[in-house]
Amino acid sequence: DAGVTQSPTHLIKTRGQQVTLRCSPKSGHDTVSWYQQALGQGPQFIFQYYEEEERQRGNFPDRFSGHQFPNYSSELNVNALLLGDSALYLCASSGRTSGGQTQYFGPGTRLLVL
Amino acid sequence: GQQVMQIPQYQHVQEGEDFTTYCNSSTTLSNIQWYKQRPGGHPVFLIQLVKSGEVKKxxxxxxxxxxxxxxxxxxxxxxxxxxxxxxxxxxxIDTGNQFYFGTGTSLTVIP
Incomplete structure (x- = not known):
């Protein structure tokens, strides 16, 4: 049983570019949450997707957008990248099989913006 | 806005000693979860507490x-x-699905 997978593992972009990160949830999970974790800090909630819709959103600008597909996988898109967007981007999945709110995190995508 | 603070930020202990980290929220929580993140790794779920005064081991x-x-x-x-x-x-918060992570406590254990 595969856990949460994310791609790519590492990414280098320049300011102003756009990036798309991908996440496949754990088998049986239908909810995907995205977090941004800056170096030395705790993860910050970006948004959560359920039934292909954004269910809840944290305090992030509209440059951050997402999508969930019918197979429950998800994408995180960031437009007009800023230096401050450099961070580890984590995807977490949850669902009824995990007791509802228990979140399983993927290994993350480490984004560096130059 | 919602804030969750943890103390201490860092803790070094000798192997065999005890360790405690404290978490404080600016608002009342509906539940709280704990995670462990190894260096270079991702957060791993440890436990969820829901009831007032709850203790789990x-x-x-x-x-x-x-x-x-x-x-x-x-x-x-x-x-x-x-x-x-x-x-x-x-x-x-409430029954929502947004979790506010604390600032974390980094534990070093000296052999």
């Missing part, structure tokens, strides 16, 4: 949720080198 780990549901603690008895990592609490 996992082997050498003891988790508490305060009576007012605004604070929580994680206590590790007789630390081992495998306990090294950063411990995060994450507070949930």
């Amino acid at each position: 996992q082997k050498r780990l003891t988790f508490q949720f305060g009576e007012a549901k605004k604070n929580s603690s994680l206590h590790i008895t007789a630390t081992q080198t495998t306990d090294v990592g950063t411990y995060f609490c994450a507070g949930g």
Whole structure:
């Protein structure tokens, strides 16, 4: 049983570019949450997707957008990248099989913006 | 806005000593979760507490949720080198699905 997978593992972009990160949830999970974790800090909630819709959103600008597909996988898109967007981007999945709110995190995508 | 703070930020202990990290929220929480993140790794779910005053144990780990549901603690008895990592609490508001992560406590265990 595969856990949460994310791609790519590492990414280098320049300011102003756009990036798309991908996440496949754990088998049986239908909810995907995205977090941004800056170096030395705790993860910050970006948004959560359920039934292909954004269910809840944290305090992030509209440059951050997402999508969930019918197979429950998800994408995180960031437009007009800023230096401050450099961070580890984590995807977490949850669902009824995990007791509802228990979140399983993927290994993350480490984004560096130059 | 919602804030979840943890103290201490760093803790160095000798192997075999006990360790405690404290989590405090600016608002009342509906539940709280604890995670462990090894260096270079991702957060791994440890436990969720829901009830006021709840205490749960996992082997050498003891988790508490305060009576007012605004604070929580994680206590590790007789630390081992495998306990090294950063411990995060994450507070949930109402029945929503957004969790506010704390600032984390980085634990170093000296053999």
